[in-house]
Amino acid sequence: xxxxxxxxxxxxxxxxxxxxxxxxxxxxxxxxxxxxxxxxxxxxxxxxxxxxxxxxxxxxxxxxxxxxxxxxxxxxxxxxxxxxxxxxxxxxxxxxxxxxxxxxxxxxxxxxxxxxxxxxxxxxxxxxxxxxxxxxxxxxxxxxxxxxxxxxxxxxxxxxxxxxxxxxxxxxxxxxxxxxxxxxxxxxxxxxxxxxxxxxxxxxxxxxxxxxxxxxxxxxxxxxxxxxxxxxxxxxxxxxxxxxxxxxxxxxxxxxxxxxxxxxxxxxxxxxxxxxxxxxxxxxxxxxxxxxxxxxxxxxxxxxxxxxxxxxxxxxxxxxxxxxxxxxxxxxxxxxxxxxxxxxxxxxxxxxxxxxxxxxxxxxxxxxxxxxxxxxxxxxxxxxxxxxxxxxxxxxxxxxxxxxxxxx
Numbered sequence: 001x002x003x004x005x006x007x008x009x010x011x012x013x014x015x016x017x018x019x020x021x022x023x024x025x026x027x028x029x030x031x032x033x034x035x036x037x038x039x040x041x042x043x044x045x046x047x048x049x050x051x052x053x054x055x056x057x058x059x060x061x062x063x064x065x066x067x068x069x070x071x072x073x074x075x076x077x078x079x080x081x082x083x084x085x086x087x088x089x090x091x092x093x094x095x096x097x098x099x100x101x102x103x104x105x106x107x108x109x110x111x112x113x114x115x116x117x118x119x120x121x122x123x124x125x126x127x128x129x130x131x132x133x134x135x136x137x138x139x140x141x142x143x144x145x146x147x148x149x150x151x152x153x154x155x156x157x158x159x160x161x162x163x164x165x166x167x168x169x170x171x172x173x174x175x176x177x178x179x180x181x182x183x184x185x186x187x188x189x190x191x192x193x194x195x196x197x198x199x200x201x202x203x204x205x206x207x208x209x210x211x212x213x214x215x216x217x218x219x220x221x222x223x224x225x226x227x228x229x230x231x232x233x234x235x236x237x238x239x240x241x242x243x244x245x246x247x248x249x250x251x252x253x254x255x256x257x258x259x260x261x262x263x264x265x266x267x268x269x270x271x272x273x274x275x276x277x278x279x280x281x282x283x284x285x286x287x288x289x290x291x292x293x294x295x296x297x298x299x300x301x302x303x304x305x306x307x308x309x310x311x312x313x314x315x316x317x318x319x320x321x322x323x324x325x326x327x328x329x330x331x332x333x334x335x336x337x338x339x340x341x342x343x344x345x346x347x348x349x350x351x352x353x354x355x356x357x358x359x360x361x362x363x364x365x366x367x368x369x370x371x372x373x374x375x376x377x378x379x380x381x382x383x384x385x386x387x388x389x390x391x392x393x394x395x396x397x398x399x400x401x402x403x404x405x406x407x408x
Contacts, residue, residue: 040087042110048072049080053089053107058122058159058185059146060129061093061100061139069150069299096136100143117162127187144219145185147298148205148262155306157181157208161188167209167247168192177251181210181310183217192242199238201231207239208260210310214243214252215260219298222264224271227284236289259285259293260309261355262302266383269295269353273362273387285355295353301379304403305352314406322349322375322397335364335372347373351397353380358387365391377402 043049052070056062067077081101084090089107093100103111103123108130111119122129128142149159158164164182166172168191185206190196203226208215216239218225236257244252263269272285272295285293294309296302308315319338326339326347336357337346348361358374365372365388374392376384377399384394 040089040106040110042089042107042114043084047080048077049084052080052084052101053103053111054118054160055146055149055153056090056101056103057108057111057119058129059149060122060132060142061102062146063143064092064099064101066143066146066150069154069303071154093132095134096139098136098139098143100139102132115162118160121161121188129187140221144221145205147221148217148219149183149185151262151296151298151303151306152183152208154303155181155310157183157210157306157310159183159185167243175247177248178209179211181208183208195238195242199231199235201228202235203227203232204235207243208310209243209248212310212312212315213255214239214257215294215309216257217260217262219262220268221298222268224268224275225261225263225285229284232284233289256291259290261285261293261295262298263295264298266297266380269355270383270386272355273359286359288356290356292357293355295355301377301399304399304407307407309352318402318406319349322395323347334368335370336361337372341373345370345372347375347395348392349375350384351376351380362388362391 042053048070052062055070068074070077072080081090084107085092087106088104089110091102091104093102108123112123121127124130128138132142133139152159158180159182164184165175165178167175168184168189170191170193183206186202186204189204189207203218205217205219208217216235218227220226236259239257244255244257296305296309308318323339326341328340329338330340330346333340333346335346336348338349339347341347346361346365348357350358350361361372361374372392373395374384374388375395375397377397379399381394381396384392388394
């Protein structure tokens with residue numbers, strides 16, 4: 001605690017990152033000749049307090065158990081939350097075993113007044129992020145979307161409307177290409193209007209545009225991915241039509257659209273590949289609709305791999321290191337492969353957990369009764385052993401060493 005020499009008013013100086021100092025949170029006190037103005041104001045834009053408010057604004061409700069994935073120490077985040085609640089900018093909503101944070105009325109007013117171009121889409125009108133509901137299904141939907149937003153932001157992907165081009169708004173200025181990775185939520189996609197009626201029922205959380213490609217994003221949480229086959233197929237076709245042909249034909253014209261599924265841990269990934277029950281098995285991911293459909297975990301591992309997925313140069317560098325001393329990819333080989341070893345065995349780089357590719361690889365090995373090599377990270381080893389069932393030898397990469405080299 002420090003005291004101002006002029007006013008004698010105590011103020012708190014806090015740190016979000018070791019090297020960055022932030023301005024005081026909560027009430028800003030102005031002392032006049034006789035009166036003190038205690039009017040509530042927003043934290044400074046360079047504070048964690050403001051970051052939390054703007055993140056909650058675009059998510060609607062922020063799950064309490066997601067806080068550990070926000071940068072900063074636990075004790076500091078507790079102080080920030082306490083300060084925001086004290087000023088009425090933030091409130092805790094707890095019901096049906098779900099705890100989340102929602103904006104207070106004053107916070108909405110202040111955010112709209114300060115940055116309408118960023119927040120009006122989320123904090124006005126009859127929207128899920130503005131008129132919040134108490135139903136568990138609606139709240140879980142908001143929580144899943146919040147998880148995706150946190151993963152995107154931690155991976156360096158732009159999510160705020162004023163930081164990315166208007167791609168889905170009819171009549172918006174033409175955009176030739178995107179030069180940074182940007183994410184558009186499902187509600188932003190629906191701004192296209194009547195065309196989006198075709199994808200009603202889709203569970204997509206949004207779409208990621210990166211230099212490496214276009215990815216339709218889903219989040220199944222801890223559950224097995226259950227999708228409406230026809231709705232998701234129409235969503236894929238619509239994104240290819242709008243993004244690859246209309247908006248960015250020069251950048252994405254020959255790229256097509258890939259899928260990206262977030263999940264809690266690796267158990268959902270295992271169930272996708274091994275569940276034989278036709279009612280619960282997600283055939284949409286396995287029957288050739290997507291050439292690539294990646295599975296990332298909702299944690300730090302997933303965030304780092306998302307950063308790698310968006311970075312074509314770093315990915316190419318890693319693949320080059322992993323295939324040194326091997327023969328190049330054989331497109332005419334009877335088994336899916338990225339390289340061939342000296343003994344003629346197919347080698348697959350499986351560290352992105354590309355569901356259809358790994359399924360084709362393991363199925364071909366089983367049908368042809370042959371061996372192969374599957375490359376993965378050490379935290380993926382156990383689930384890969386269960387998926388391959390001994391049909392493939394695992395070549396394991398140290399995630400710690402990889403991260404230290406590529407994302408120091």
